Amino acid sequence: MEEYIIQKLIDITGKENAKVTIAQRLAYSYDATANFQAMPDLVLSPANMGEIQQIVKTCSEYRIPIISRGSGTNLAAGTVPNAGGVILLFNRMNRVLDFDEENLTITVQPGVVTQHINELVEPKGLFYPPDPSSMKISTIGGNVSENSGGLRGLKYGVTRDYVKGLSVVLPNGEILKTGGKLTKDVAGYDLTSLFVGSEGTIGVITEITLGLIPTPQTKQTLLVFYDQLETAAQTVSSIIAAKVVPTTLEFMDKGTIENVEDYMKIGLPTDCEAMLLIELDGDMQTVGKEMQLVLKICKEHGAKSTQLAQSEEEALQLSTARRVALSVLARKRPTTILEDATVPRSEIANMVKEIQRIADKYNLMIFTFGHAGDGNLHPTCLTDARDKEEMERVEAAFSEIFDSALRLGGTITGEHGVGEMKAPYLEWKIGESGIEVMKGIKQSIDPLNIMNPGKIFAKDRKQRVVVHS
Amino acid sequence: MTTALQERMQQAFVTHVDDDRLMDCMRCGFCLPACPTYIHSNFDETQSPRGRIALMRAVRDGQIMWDGSVEESFDLCLGCRACEPACPAGVQYGTLIEETREAILSAKSQTMKEKVIRKGAFDHLFADQKKMHTAVNLVTFYQKSGLQKVVRKIGFLDLFPPFMKEMESVIPDPPKRKRPQGQQGEVKVKVAFFAGCLMDTMFNETNRNTIAILEKLGCEVVIPKNQQCCGALHGHSGELEKSKRNAKRNMEAFQLDDIDYIVNNAGGCGAFLEEYDKLFADDPRLYEKAKQFTAKQIDISSLFVKLGIVDFLEKLPKKSTSKLVTYQDSCHLRNVTGVKDEPRQILKAVQDCTFIELPNADLCCGSAGIYNLLQPKMSSVILKSKMQKVQEVSAGTVITTNPGCLLQMKVGIEREGLTSTTQAMHLVDFIYERIFAQ
Numbered sequence A: 001m002e003e004y005i006i007q008k009l010i011d012i013t014g015k016e017n018a019k020v021t022i023a024q025r026l027a028y029s030y031d032a033t034a035n036f037q038a039m040p041d042l043v044l045s046p047a048n049m050g051e052i053q054q055i056v057k058t059c060s061e062y063r064i065p066i067i068s069r070g071s072g073t074n075l076a077a078g079t080v081p082n083a084g085g086v087i088l089l090f091n092r093m094n095r096v097l098d099f100d101e102e103n104l105t106i107t108v109q110p111g112v113v114t115q116h117i118n119e120l121v122e123p124k125g126l127f128y129p130p131d132p133s134s135m136k137i138s139t140i141g142g143n144v145s146e147n148s149g150g151l152r153g154l155k156y157g158v159t160r161d162y163v164k165g166l167s168v169v170l171p172n173g174e175i176l177k178t179g180g181k182l183t184k185d186v187a188g189y190d191l192t193s194l195f196v197g198s199e200g201t202i203g204v205i206t207e208i209t210l211g212l213i214p215t216p217q218t219k220q221t222l223l224v225f226y227d228q229l230e231t232a233a234q235t236v237s238s239i240i241a242a243k244v245v246p247t248t249l250e251f252m253d254k255g256t257i258e259n260v261e262d263y264m265k266i267g268l269p270t271d272c273e274a275m276l277l278i279e280l281d282g283d284m285q286t287v288g289k290e291m292q293l294v295l296k297i298c299k300e301h302g303a304k305s306t307q308l309a310q311s312e313e314e315a316l317q318l319s320t321a322r323r324v325a326l327s328v329l330a331r332k333r334p335t336t337i338l339e340d341a342t343v344p345r346s347e348i349a350n351m352v353k354e355i356q357r358i359a360d361k362y363n364l365m366i367f368t369f370g371h372a373g374d375g376n377l378h379p380t381c382l383t384d385a386r387d388k389e390e391m392e393r394v395e396a397a398f399s400e401i402f403d404s405a406l407r408l409g410g411t412i413t414g415e416h417g418v419g420e421m422k423a424p425y426l427e428w429k430i431g432e433s434g435i436e437v438m439k440g441i442k443q444s445i446d447p448l449n450i451m452n453p454g455k456i457f458a459k460d461r462k463q464r465v466v467v468h469s
Numbered sequence B: 001m002t003t004a005l006q007e008r009m010q011q012a013f014v015t016h017v018d019d020d021r022l023m024d025c026m027r028c029g030f031c032l033p034a035c036p037t038y039i040h041s042n043f044d045e046t047q048s049p050r051g052r053i054a055l056m057r058a059v060r061d062g063q064i065m066w067d068g069s070v071e072e073s074f075d076l077c078l079g080c081r082a083c084e085p086a087c088p089a090g091v092q093y094g095t096l097i098e099e100t101r102e103a104i105l106s107a108k109s110q111t112m113k114e115k116v117i118r119k120g121a122f123d124h125l126f127a128d129q130k131k132m133h134t135a136v137n138l139v140t141f142y143q144k145s146g147l148q149k150v151v152r153k154i155g156f157l158d159l160f161p162p163f164m165k166e167m168e169s170v171i172p173d174p175p176k177r178k179r180p181q182g183q184q185g186e187v188k189v190k191v192a193f194f195a196g197c198l199m200d201t202m203f204n205e206t207n208r209n210t211i212a213i214l215e216k217l218g219c220e221v222v223i224p225k226n227q228q229c230c231g232a233l234h235g236h237s238g239e240l241e242k243s244k245r246n247a248k249r250n251m252e253a254f255q256l257d258d259i260d261y262i263v264n265n266a267g268g269c270g271a272f273l274e275e276y277d278k279l280f281a282d283d284p285r286l287y288e289k290a291k292q293f294t295a296k297q298i299d300i301s302s303l304f305v306k307l308g309i310v311d312f313l314e315k316l317p318k319k320s321t322s323k324l325v326t327y328q329d330s331c332h333l334r335n336v337t338g339v340k341d342e343p344r345q346i347l348k349a350v351q352d353c354t355f356i357e358l359p360n361a362d363l364c365c366g367s368a369g370i371y372n373l374l375q376p377k378m379s380s381v382i383l384k385s386k387m388q389k390v391q392e393v394s395a396g397t398v399i400t401t402n403p404g405c406l407l408q409m410k411v412g413i414e415r416e417g418l419t420s421t422t423q424a425m426h427l428v429d430f431i432y433e434r435i436f437a438q
């Protein structure tokens, strides 16, 4: 980028809010995705929508890429500036604009950290359900742009289900306002939904109105162990079929259980194939009744053992095993690659077996845990990015995992997004016509391709090797 | 164009900064909200643990060239290690930043053609007028405050220029004075006391109080001769060889067979003592010895609790009206030693005061060893926000468990003009008053 353009851009935010040094640019050259990195030319922290408009107009004049960035925790290389350009930060746009207890909405700027929203509304007896594990640090702008999910997704849905309205600076510098505090709104195309999960590729989100719901009265936590993957999976299906919708229905495979137990020594049985963590919430009476039903279903499906928390502390203890899964695994090898291949609930056992088969085939360490209730699995590969040969096997294995997920009626990503990392696989999921429609949308909103270029749409598509197993 | 220094720097990083340790970081960002410099730089990734690790990697791999901006990021790190408990991948950040500082130091001193002998990390303190000014302000403050008397005995000013050297030479001639009480009754536990250099000079009284309370609770206390500064200040500024030297001497000074614990009353020292095994991880000859040494370490709050202080305090008669006290964690006690409940338990057990939790007590106060002298700007921002929290809870007493924090809190109270309402005290002194002062 030429010096005078950089200067022009810096003039918009002022020197104090621009980062240009080597150290500063390096610190914004990556996100949470292993093996992706590229230096931006400039990092800007605008104060308001007006400054963003000026930045966007200038960038559009000189065809400079703009990469919106929350906290850089995405797992799809969504904020890596692979074509250089300007990183846009929202650290100065992190205020709550309006908390409306009558309409049960909260309007915030994109830089607000997800957890702060809950800290703010909880004392009022309200809550914002989407809870990605990264919520202590992820921003709401990032959550909306990735349509993030969380542990409570089964019962309460994902980010999309709570986004009611948005303000967006479009690639031409104009402002678009969608939705509002309304529960019903069918005025034309659902543009709000279009921007949710758009990964910064069609505009800069500057204001977000979210819906809130009343906090459930109580919660109960149960841990169940199984000798067979199938019976664990059948339990999941049967619980839903019995019209009980747990808040949380989490799964861990044998390898994950063994590693957690090895590291934490919390008394998990290591001779079992699967573990489920089940949490129910709601009013006391219903939760009590439903828990009895769940226990019965677990037993009917041959659960090896069950543990029902008798107190809040015990509940916390029981859920520890699942909560620490990633950190325990991450300690095993230098590089951790966390994927989120997702299948219909009924295919979980098949998918986990596929993952185990593929791990064996490529001689890799892949363990699986995840959100069993919604079929969103996290096959986690422990490897070493310095080992080129092994990394090739990792890539081949993940290609095959994506392929298996698709064959089972699933998707390549349930909640992490496409970004740069999964762009080569997108066509596998949505087909050529899907790509064409998406490209058409992108083209009509961002004809100069300045908004997060190189994301979602790949330069090269990946050859899909059809595997017969 | 690459300069000689840049080349050396990369080489030094390759030599000193462990590649495997760097690889442990998966860039998840979970450490960001725990990092005081990230928070107080308005969420600048350059001033975050993840950013610093990425910078270490980038310098090591030759991906970027060393320059002032890179150096500043490392300089601004408090070394508080709040990033470690927050990290799901178990990244050993404390070791990484020490290795980094060692690398920087070695690359720089090699470049200095004139063979200027490094007098210690404090040279640059005097090269900078502004920093000097802050140091002088601190001194003025000490002279005005009640600390002056103790301070003058050892010459506080002398602490600064050849700081390290002083540190070593001011190590105690134990035992200095007649013990206040002397052990009475049955000996429950035998402990060796690690006096700590700063604690033994500026806070000598706290050390005496520590011994008095321990004896009251049934300990026999020995103070081994020839003990040295723990080596933390050397280690934190990159002089790892010097800290190893001190560590060796300390390992010789303490006779482990004789004692149940080695107790310290300075969170920072304790954490460093506890990691002597890491220091000698590559030295099979000393590693085992270091392991035995570290196994005996305990901090004063944990030992007090083990000795039943909670019960003891609860049984004391209530004397005055209830005052509000709060507690500021010592970073290393909390983040490295992992002690956070014990000091609070003790304070809650005190009859004539009410304990109130300080919001963000786990965030560093900005003292961080000598950081407040080297990075006055960031340090004041951090301290200012800390003082705001103290005012929010309107606590009359702020308790700490580390001399550096204690000084910093005193500075903060003075700066904000709170001296008439608020005082800072070491946990030990506070408890001592409760037990002994009639």
Ligand SMILES: Cc1cc2nc3c(=O)[nH]c(=O)nc-3n(C[C@H](O)[C@H](O)[C@H](O)COP(=O)(O)OP(=O)(O)OC[C@H]3O[C@@H](n4cnc5c(N)ncnc54)[C@H](O)[C@@H]3O)c2cc1C
Binding pocket: A031, A032, A067, A068, A069, A070, A071, A072, A073, A074, A075, A078, A079, A090, A110, A131, A132, A133, A134, A137, A138, A139, A140, A141, A142, A143, A144, A145, A146, A147, A148, A149, A150, A151, A199, A200, A201, A203, A204, A205, A206, A326, A415, A416, A452, B027, B028, B029
């Ligand atoms: C350990 C770990 C656990 C995780 N757990 C979960 C989980 O349980 N569920 C889940 O769904 N995800 C999870 N994630 C992924 C990640 O945290 C989410 O994708 C999160 O929403 C990213 O938020 P962020 O603020 O870090 O956004 P970033 O990573 O900074 O950005 C994400 C995307 O949003 C775009 N963007 C950001 N702000 C704006 C804006 N204002 N306007 C336009 N575009 C914008 C960026 O360009 C980018 O494409 C996890 C990640 C990690 C590292």
Ligand code: SF4
Binding pocket: B024, B025, B026, B027, B028, B029, B030, B031, B032, B049, B050, B053, B083, B086, B087, B088, B089, B090, B091
């Ligand atoms: S929490 Fe640990 S692994 Fe995650 S970015 Fe920080 S240091 Fe790296």
Ligand code: SF4
Binding pocket: B034, B035, B036, B037, B038, B047, B048, B049, B052, B076, B077, B078, B079, B080, B081, B082, B083, B084, B093
């Ligand atoms: S040691 Fe403290 S200041 Fe340094 S990176 Fe870690 S949390 Fe931040």
